[in-house]
Amino acid sequence: MPSASRASYASFTTGDDLLVEFRKWPATLHYRVTAVFLGADEFGAWVGSMKGRPVDRGAGRRPNVVSEDWVSFLPYGRGWAARWYARQAAAGRASRYSCYVDITTPARLDEHGVHLVDLDLDVVRTWDGAVEVLDEDEFQEHRRVLGYPEPIVKSALRSVADVREAMTAGTCPFDGEEAGRRVSSSAAYDEFRLRHSDAPLS
Template sequence: MADLVRVIYRKYDGTLHWNTTMRRLGEDEHGVWLGQPAGGTTRKGTGPPVTVECAHVALFPRDAWWTAEFNAPPRRTDLYADITTPPRWRSAAEVTMVDLDLDVARWRGQREPRLLDEDEFAEHRLRYGYSEETVARATASAQWLMAAVAAGTAPFDGAHLGWLEQVAEG
């Protein structure tokens, strides 16, 4: 297994979106967990590196239409989930998916998540010509995530804490 994994989000038309390199932490019943310590970098497209302000872990579930990032303080969001096509492992050292605009976020100290970027989803649905299946899967995933996060259903029940500890400790 590769220790470092290239994480590549693209838009529906294939253009490069968020991309970074993270450390493989392990795998469990929820999927593959990757981590990045505070001070790491990420990029939006081919733009300049953006420094990550806090440690975080990312979950790439098997055959689900979402990915999730769990953030340590001081990040205001403790959870940020992207609605995506199912993550595809091109190799042990690279995972890629298409970002479908919708996001589910939970702010630190709050129980209820918020659905974000519905306007962007509607705009890109037309611009990029999302298939009806893609729209249905993205919408269903967003609804499932909203309910699962609010209810604290696994993996949104603290399953990330042990993984996050590994990253925060270095």
């Protein structure tokens, strides 16, 4: 299955449901959530979800729910997926991080939805603006135990470096501008812009 491209999303209309599924190497379900398609541009696709939507974590694992409204960017042919939270939550990722980037295999799209393999590493921005890399120990352990192929390892480490640099510099999409326009909760729009962008509110 080839990496997703702009043409891959041509059959979707803004507002359509779109399954987003993350797996652990090589194919174990990590979680899946039905998101809302928010559009695609020349760089990637945008999806969003609302607080309270169910999150399927697979057989034998307790289901979860989305802790806060979020919008996510899935770049074409790149090994990461970024998520911005509309506001700080009381629990979960959104309680600690305003932006959370999973390092993954490139997104692939089929008739069932979007599929990515999570490669453990994460690059995050905390609510006070610090940029951090998470789960480096887990990545090294899984690299050994699960036998990540060397091209996958090199791609993941390159993605970490690229995302950390862009997030620290606040370059697109980590300036929050496009994410603000795509945010799934219109009620959160102004607050979202204030938290995720240096640009003045329009």
